[in-house]
């Protein structure tokens with residue numbers, strides 16, 4: 001039994017689409033961010049804080065981080081799937097990756113709402 | 116035509132005699148009629164008959180003489196010997212177990228091929244004459260049915276090297292799409308279900324080595340993209 005190859009998890013498409021969708025959003029956000037940053041009256045802490053005080057901008061930025069972390073999840077998981085053969089180790093790496101990325105997301109929120 | 120000599124560097128391994136594989140330096144004089152790399156190998160075998168390789172049709176239809184030629188997978192019978200940089204370095208197809216010299220064990224490759232059910236599934240009673248297709252529907256199969264299962268593509272695909280037991284590989288996926296695209300086939304849903312898996316299909320990272328090497332000029336990456344497209348159309 002242990003030596004049988006089992007495949008057929010019946011997921012993959014959603015992740016593949018999500019990977020593309022998050023990439024598109026990150027590209028769009030980068031443009032928005034560049035436009036906003038360049039149109040700042042001056043590069044000072046006050047101007048910077050004012051930009052991030054805007055609720056919509058905060059929301060878009062947080063969405064960007066979520067997109068980034070979800071994109072990273074799929075990418076990093078792909079690496080584990082490609083190169084890590086022992087199932088137990090792979091599972092452990094998956095779990096660590098999820099914990100880290102969820103942690104980063106919380107951290108990003110904390111930083112954003114503190115600005 | 117004057118005599119031509121070709122220098123070779125060939126991967127040799129006979130598990131009964133050799134402790135480990137080695138590269139053999141050998142050269143051979145060609146006759147005027149020797150045009151392809153396969154001709155040169157056959158000529159070489161008259162000099163050293165212990166050299167082992169597969170071949171059959173010698174015209175690019177059986178797919179048995181695939182090997183790694185100067186670092187790139189290809190068919191010996193379709194590769195011109197003139198103009199090949201020398202010494203011509205020959206190795207077995209990468210990533211598969213070597214049986215002897217240039218002969219590899221293709222079991223894994225064919226296992227993946229069979230896993231996609233490479234035959235028409237149609238439960239309607241067979242018509243008196245053949246099952247017909249419109250010319251447009253038939254057109255869809257061009258660039259898919261021509262595959263000769265030489266394995267040049269799958270054995271140049273890093274994703275197949277890492278997970279040959281789980282990733283179907285470009286050749287198998289090209290064949291899978293050949294039946295997904297066939298209007299006479301009735302198992303489209305099952306076929307898509309069978310591939311909707313993070314390993315079987317989605318291990319492909321669009322590296323395109325497969326397209327680069329296919330001696331029949333086929334495009335497995337495009338077929339893989341089409342399978343994904345069908346999945347998206349089905350899901351959204």
Ligand code: SF4
Nearest residue numbers: 262263265266268329
């Ligand atoms: S797709 Fe091309 S390279 Fe791959 S097995 Fe078929 S003929 Fe060979």
Ligand code: SF4
Nearest residue numbers: 272319320322323325
């Ligand atoms: S495009 Fe996909 S199947 Fe082709 S070589 Fe790259 S990873 Fe392999």
Ligand code: FES
Nearest residue numbers: 173175177178192
């Ligand atoms: S010998 Fe048949 S393909 Fe080369």
